[in-house]
Amino acid sequence: KNQVEQSPQSLIILEGKNCTLQCNYTVSPFSNLRWYKQDTGRGPVSLTIMTFSENTKSNGRYTATLDADTKQSSLHITASQLSDSASYICVVSPPILTGGGNKLTFGTGTQLKVEL
Amino acid sequence: GAVVSQHPSRVICKSGTSVKIECRSLDFQATTMFWYRQFPKKSLMLMATSNEGSKATYEQGVEKDKFLINHASLTLSTLTVTSAHPEDSSFYICSARTSGDTGELFFGEGSRLTVL
Numbered sequence: 001k002n003q004v005e006q007s008p009q010s011l012i013i014l015e016g017k018n019c020t021l022q023c024n025y026t027v028s029p030f031s032n033l034r035w036y037k038q039d040t041g042r043g044p045v046s047l048t049i050m051t052f053s054e055n056t057k058s059n060g061r062y063t064a065t066l067d068a069d070t071k072q073s074s075l076h077i078t079a080s081q082l083s084d085s086a087s088y089i090c091v092v093s094p095p096i097l098t099g100g101g102n103k104l105t106f107g108t109g110t111q112l113k114v115e116l
Numbered sequence: 117g118a119v120v121s122q123h124p125s126r127v128i129c130k131s132g133t134s135v136k137i138e139c140r141s142l143d144f145q146a147t148t149m150f151w152y153r154q155f156p157k158k159s160l161m162l163m164a165t166s167n168e169g170s171k172a173t174y175e176q177g178v179e180k181d182k183f184l185i186n187h188a189s190l191t192l193s194t195l196t197v198t199s200a201h202p203e204d205s206s207f208y209i210c211s212a213r214t215s216g217d218t219g220e221l222f223f224g225e226g227s228r229l230t231v232l
Contacts, residue, residue: 091221
């Protein structure tokens with residue numbers, strides 16, 4: 001069964017500090033991995049998308065890494081801000097050509113809280 | 117960038133009534149849209165895949181007669197919760213995907229349904 005596990009489940013950090021969120025997946029075959037940020041009561045917003053051939057991708061203070069061999073990804077947030085408080089969701093997708101392109105597997109998310 | 121608009125953002129209805137939620141892709145054509153349900157502090161749960169011009173594909177355990185999906189055009193999909201009951205109260209989110217394996221997946225802002 002395809003699974004995406006994220007850790008930690010929740011995290012509290014002080015403003016200005018860095019943090020790293022983890023995502024382990026068992027989805028196979030694999031096409032791409034996406035990180036989303038979801039504010040409470042809002043829809044998810046895309047941060048990064050990486051194919052199996054990419055190792056890292058940055059979007060401002062967000063840097064995602066991918067190790068397709070170990071099926072692990074991380075999202076590093078630099079110099080955190082209060083507005084970074086949200087749920088961060090890892091989403092893994094198989095290739096469309098395999099017929100499963102729409103079967104995205106969502107992680108349960110990491111709830112991040114940034115405090116003063 | 118591409119935007120997915122969802123309306124209404126909040127709706128309160130009486131038990132037994134039906135509620136329609138709209139999902140529009142504003143600047144791209146989406147042959148496929150997705151509907152999710154999200155419980156508090158939980159991950160998104162795919163309910164159904166909405167295909168333009170054809171019947172929706174429902175996930176196991178989702179009642180198709182309860183959650184009617186119509187995808188009448190390339191930019192609009194609707195979810196109708198029929199004969200709503202308090203247990204249908206939830207956060208419903210739609211998404212639309214641009215073409216290709218690494219097509220961007222854009223989410224709507226979500227609709228909070230409360231059934232009294």
